[in-house]
Amino acid sequence: MNEVIRMLKKRVFQANLALPKEQLVKLTWGNASAINRELGIVVIKPSGVPYSKMTEEQMVVTDLQGEILEKASLKPSSDLPTHLVLYQEFKEIGGIVHTHSKNAVKWAQAARDIPVYGTTHGDTFYGDIPCTRQLTKAEVNAEYEKETGNLIVATIQERALNPMAIPGIITQGHGPFTWASSVEKAVENSIVLDEIAEMAMGTEQINPQAARLTQYLLDKHYYRKHGEQAYYGQK
Amino acid sequence: MNEVIRMLKKRVFQANLALPKEQLVKLTWGNASAINRELGIVVIKPSGVPYSKMTEEQMVVTDLQGEILEKASLKPSSDLPTHLVLYQEFKEIGGIVHTHSKNAVKWAQAARDIPVYGTTHGDTFYGDIPCTRQLTKAEVNAEYEKETGNLIVATIQERALNPMAIPGIITQGHGPFTWASSVEKAVENSIVLDEIAEMAMGTEQINPQAARLTQYLLDKHYYRKHGEQAYYGQK
Amino acid sequence: MNEVIRMLKKRVFQANLALPKEQLVKLTWGNASAINRELGIVVIKPSGVPYSKMTEEQMVVTDLQGEILEKASLKPSSDLPTHLVLYQEFKEIGGIVHTHSKNAVKWAQAARDIPVYGTTHGDTFYGDIPCTRQLTKAEVNAEYEKETGNLIVATIQERALNPMAIPGIITQGHGPFTWASSVEKAVENSIVLDEIAEMAMGTEQINPQAARLTQYLLDKHYYRKHGEQAYYGQK
Amino acid sequence: MNEVIRMLKKRVFQANLALPKEQLVKLTWGNASAINRELGIVVIKPSGVPYSKMTEEQMVVTDLQGEILEKASLKPSSDLPTHLVLYQEFKEIGGIVHTHSKNAVKWAQAARDIPVYGTTHGDTFYGDIPCTRQLTKAEVNAEYEKETGNLIVATIQERALNPMAIPGIITQGHGPFTWASSVEKAVENSIVLDEIAEMAMGTEQINPQAARLTQYLLDKHYYRKHGEQAYYGQK
Numbered sequence A, B, C, D: 001m002n003e004v005i006r007m008l009k010k011r012v013f014q015a016n017l018a019l020p021k022e023q024l025v026k027l028t029w030g031n032a033s034a035i036n037r038e039l040g041i042v043v044i045k046p047s048g049v050p051y052s053k054m055t056e057e058q059m060v061v062t063d064l065q066g067e068i069l070e071k072a073s074l075k076p077s078s079d080l081p082t083h084l085v086l087y088q089e090f091k092e093i094g095g096i097v098h099t100h101s102k103n104a105v106k107w108a109q110a111a112r113d114i115p116v117y118g119t120t121h122g123d124t125f126y127g128d129i130p131c132t133r134q135l136t137k138a139e140v141n142a143e144y145e146k147e148t149g150n151l152i153v154a155t156i157q158e159r160a161l162n163p164m165a166i167p168g169i170i171t172q173g174h175g176p177f178t179w180a181s182s183v184e185k186a187v188e189n190s191i192v193l194d195e196i197a198e199m200a201m202g203t204e205q206i207n208p209q210a211a212r213l214t215q216y217l218l219d220k221h222y223y224r225k226h227g228e229q230a231y232y233g234q235k
Helices: A002-021 A080-089 A102-110 A137-158 A183-206 A215-225 B002-021 B080-089 B102-110 B137-158 B183-206 B215-225 C002-021 C080-089 C102-110 C137-158 C183-206 C215-225 D002-021 D080-089 D102-110 D137-141 D144-158 D183-206 D215-225
Strands: A031-036 A041-044 A060-063 A095-098 A168-171 A175-180 B031-036 B041-044 B060-063 B095-098 B168-171 B175-180 C031-036 C041-044 C060-063 C095-098 C168-171 C175-180 D031-036 D041-044 D060-063 D095-098 D168-171 D175-180
Touching (some): A041 A080, A080 A095, A080 A137, A080 A175, A102 A183, A175 A183, B002 B041, B031 B183, B060 B080, B095 B183, B137 B168, B168 B183, B175 B183, B215 D137, C002 C095, C031 C183, C060 C080, C080 C095, C095 C183, C102 C175, C102 D183, C168 C183, D002 D041, D002 D095, D031 D080, D041 D080, D080 D095, D080 D175, D137 D144, D168 D183
Antiparallel strands (some): A031 A095, B031 B041, B168 B175, C031 C041, C168 C175, D168 D175
16 A cells, blocks of 8 residues: 555646646646545645745645544645545546646636636536636635635535546636546646637637637537547557 | 558658647657549558657558558547548648647637738738638537538638648547648648747737738738749749 | 855845746846845845845845945845835835846736736735826926835725735836745745736736636635734645 | 858857847847948858757858858848848948847737837837838838848838937848847847847836836936936946
């Protein structure tokens, strides 16, 4: 088990390092985590540690209730409760990434869903990327980070979305969360989300009446890459 | 012949690597190919392989019908059928590049031609860069990638354009394809296309009534670099 | 004392070098300073020296009246009088940074406060970032740099703001000044200020009716990171 | 004299290399030149040579009439006639830079002067940066590059501007030319011009009614850095 945890810490460490490298976060913003469902453990970035000084060993190991499992551990990311809710509710996901990437944040602050304007979007997100409603004062003052997770789950469910087909969301006034079967894939989804957020903004600037991708082209592109009929990539 | 193929694979490999380096693609997006018309072979990037792990040997060799010519080959880019149609119809081209470069994609998603607002555009593209119509449901569901190629060819032909004078297009809701006498030149055309897409968007922002370049200045700049009277460059 | 000054020069030197590295300044624009309040000395970048040729030793040491304390010193940044006023009036600050970072400058030139549209902003700035009024002709022609400092202080005071909670400002037609308990933190505040300036511009583009962050979410985020109840970061 | 020419070639070579490094040009776009007025020689970039393969020796040496002075020389930049007119008419300049830097081009294509919205602009350009009128068909078809130079000179003169105080211009539908006492300073002016072009666009986006910098603050900033009363920089 120690070796399994060590490997998971290594992967989470590298996923976190990818965030500033891909210019998705500045300073200590952002966090990535992964789960091992057999062992019931989650590994997440420590809170507020500069990326340039972070080490693999500093990754924080908790159980699904957020209890820290290693002595002498640093404090986990303050967003841990959000991650835990998502792991509990979205049974298929293996990794989560939260950033303040600037283009996704612009849409979150504008309180708008990101419309699916093209195939770059449709290759990864099967439809508009939802923006949550605003958290209420009661929710914020109670358990803010946990309620953020609850709101994400509720938003996905109310819209009857499959979280594996819409593997990310923007939380109003805050920013993006993405997830995937693995933390590495969740990082990729963060990259895609920020890129298509910028593309969508430019699309509306060039043509304020821009139309969404047709459903049949969305189907084509999404299922070219996902599901049993996929034919993109190597086997 | 083996040496010829090896050299073509090398060139296609390097052209593909140029795409992330020039910030025209992220992740595994984009693909470049080249043709040797004497041998009747096309070399293209394999599908979905990360640029950081791609090797020269992995470039896929096919004939003009898309039949793979080497044993143990990886699968070619899923966009191969688009490339093949272009090679068949545009007899003078030697290389093709497809990207999801963000500024070109914005115009593709906005479903607008990119107007020729200046000499930066006119030095490479002799007029507006067309945006195709949308593919029909029947076209998408039949042979999507091949129909994309057919639509590109039809768009160039309906507008009575010379594909060597307008060496690129944007496909509606999708993104840019560029071509040229060589794959290296096609990469350059991708760089130019994205740059002028950004310039055109800013031009309209600064002046919503911006006018196109006059025909005589377009002629001057284009023919300063192209054709028998060209005097730009060495010899 | 010599060792204390040497260390302060080193820190100020490194803070100045961080500005071009973080793409907050071009050419010789921008300046960072720090104060040692026990010794009553201020260390600041020399005027107009290229960052690539600047040395630690060249940092200029003055007292709080701006008198140069080392023989053979270079001339201090022409903005020194602005820094001195801020050090005199804001007793808790230990470092100041001035840049012409492009997104913050856009708001300064637009003569608008930067609205607090999201938590990225609220994590560091507890409310809108003020834009000063324009300096009068008399102020400019008298002691321009000193009057800039006076106007910054007056703006913070008239709005009844705590300079430690709003650790930065934009001066109309000019650009941003940030401050903090240390010069390193002041650099971070410059990074944040430019990033949220860009985010705010995009937010308004996507939704011209975008609403400010609610007060309760601003309170939550700001006090999650600041003050006695803070729980972000390691102890 | 050979040593003087060698040094000038070295400086012009380095100035040209600075253009892609500062992200002001792509591919083979752009050119920088310098003049030695005592010797009556101009050194300029060769036409169409990739920056990555360019050598110091390849810089082209001509007289003020554009006659090439070295055997086995490459062809000079096709924009040489524009440079020559400027050297002949603006007696104080020692270097010229032409780029297609994207933000300056946006204004050139939008056919608008760049308004002096702030001190970043006023520190280098003492007022709006002019956009020329469009060249006539006759001008383009006669001696295009020379007429471009004539139009730049006429624009500066008709507006009664001092070319040393407005050390740059944008040519309509084309792009920026900057000049200065030295080619190194002309490169700096190109950097500044593109930066303030971007700032001005953002300023108008944030506040469509944005006002120009007041004359007295423009005077203050410009003369803080230029002329006998300058007190910015060392000495």
